[in-house]
Amino acid sequence: MAVYTSLTDSDMRALVADYYLGELVSFQGISGGVENTNYFLTTSTGKYVLTLFEEFEFDEVPYFLDVVAHLKHKGFNVPAALIDIHGERLRVVKGRPAIIVDCFPGEGLEQTSVKTCRQMGSALAKLHIAGEDFPEQRESHRGMAWWHATSASLLPELDSKQAELLQSQIAAFDDFIVEYDALPKTTIHGDLFYNNTLFDGENLSAIIDFYNACYSWVMYDLAIVVNDWCSDLSTGELDMDKYRALMKAYCYEREPNADEITAWPHMLRIAALRFWLSRLEAWHGAKHDPERLAQQHDPQEFQRILEARVRFVPAITEL
Known part of the structure; x- marks a missing residue:
């Protein structure tokens, strides 16, 4: 607990x-x-x-x-x-x-479905539009300084394959910042996994846990949601039925611009990298405390998702 x-x-x-x-x-x-x-x-x-x-x-x-x-x-x-x-x-x-x-009515999802993904896509787009006029623009507490400090501290804890993956993706992220930092931003949730929602049956009743909220790229938040809601955690691969349902519902409410469409594969990898890093940090930070270690999420789930996104990402234009 x-x-x-x-x-x-x-x-x-x-x-x-x-x-x-x-x-x-x-x-x-x-x-x-x-x-x-x-x-x-x-x-x-x-x-x-x-x-x-x-x-x-x-x-x-x-x-x-x-x-x-x-x-x-x-x-x-x-x-x-x-x-x-x-x-x-x-x-x-x-x-x-x-x-x-x-305490809102409804319960947490045990797993996502095409219907719940469709609802989330629509709700997320509306959330992003609503966040555009929030006046305070706070950077994430897991921003650039955290990315570099955390990855450097974790490298000695990783095997050679993990270290190579981490270093290559951090380098790709640095290159991404140079080219795409001007992408549209809004106030985002930053952690909208399906366990941060409540559903009454298959109907969305509430969105909770905004404690990773910040001012960041709109498509980054969408990528966070897609990686969690639409992935097979055993393989990291996208469930394409869920993916299409969520993305079509999102794009109906908010249409990404040309630069966002081009940057989309990068965003999915960056979002996967962010949660792989934070889970590795929590996992290794708790490894000498069995009670706390038992409460941590498995970092390998997001390693698999990251590896899958490196292999392939469907273009938004294919929807």
Whole structure:
């Protein structure tokens, strides 16, 4: 269970008392996350989610809350922070920044389908359009400095094949920046894996976990989604039915320009590289802590996806 900061019944009751949420009925740690601590809270007024931020300091969190508030104002089902009795949306709990949000109906997907991919493509395009007028342009906390520092620190941990793949793709990324940095950007989710959505059956009910949001290339965010939603994780290859459904729905709502179409194969490789790197970083960082290691995602899944994208990427024009 990914609960890094443990809270007692008295801790929870004291916290809930500072909100307009009635009386605490029960609480339960949420498994599955790897970056933050999350709890389900059930009170006499409903069900909520408490998040304690384990990687961000207090002054870093308001940006993400502002992104979500902006998208909620635009009509998206997203988890905006609730206001406490003191008029604050961000608290400190056990030394960590913390928020409480509404718990949306629906459940996480066990796997994607053509129908859920189609819905995600449409929703993602609308999300990108909605993010264009968000005023703050924050760079990713996993930006260029992180890419280079992380890849350099990981190289001694990799076998020769992995090291060659990593070095070649970092070099390709550096070349990409020189040629394509002027591609359209917007406020992106940055981590819209299918486990960061809720579905009521096969109908999208909410998009959650915006804590990798930043101002970046639109097509990079689309590539992140395609790599997760449309890949066979055992081989890394694209499921073409899911891929076509998602991409056609996206392009119906937002048509990529000529430069974005040309850059698309690079974007899919860059998005795969980013998550291979972050999973390797987490995996090797936790290897001496068996409990934390068990909570990490397998880096080899994204190594396979990256290798598959190096071999072949279908052009957008083929849709």
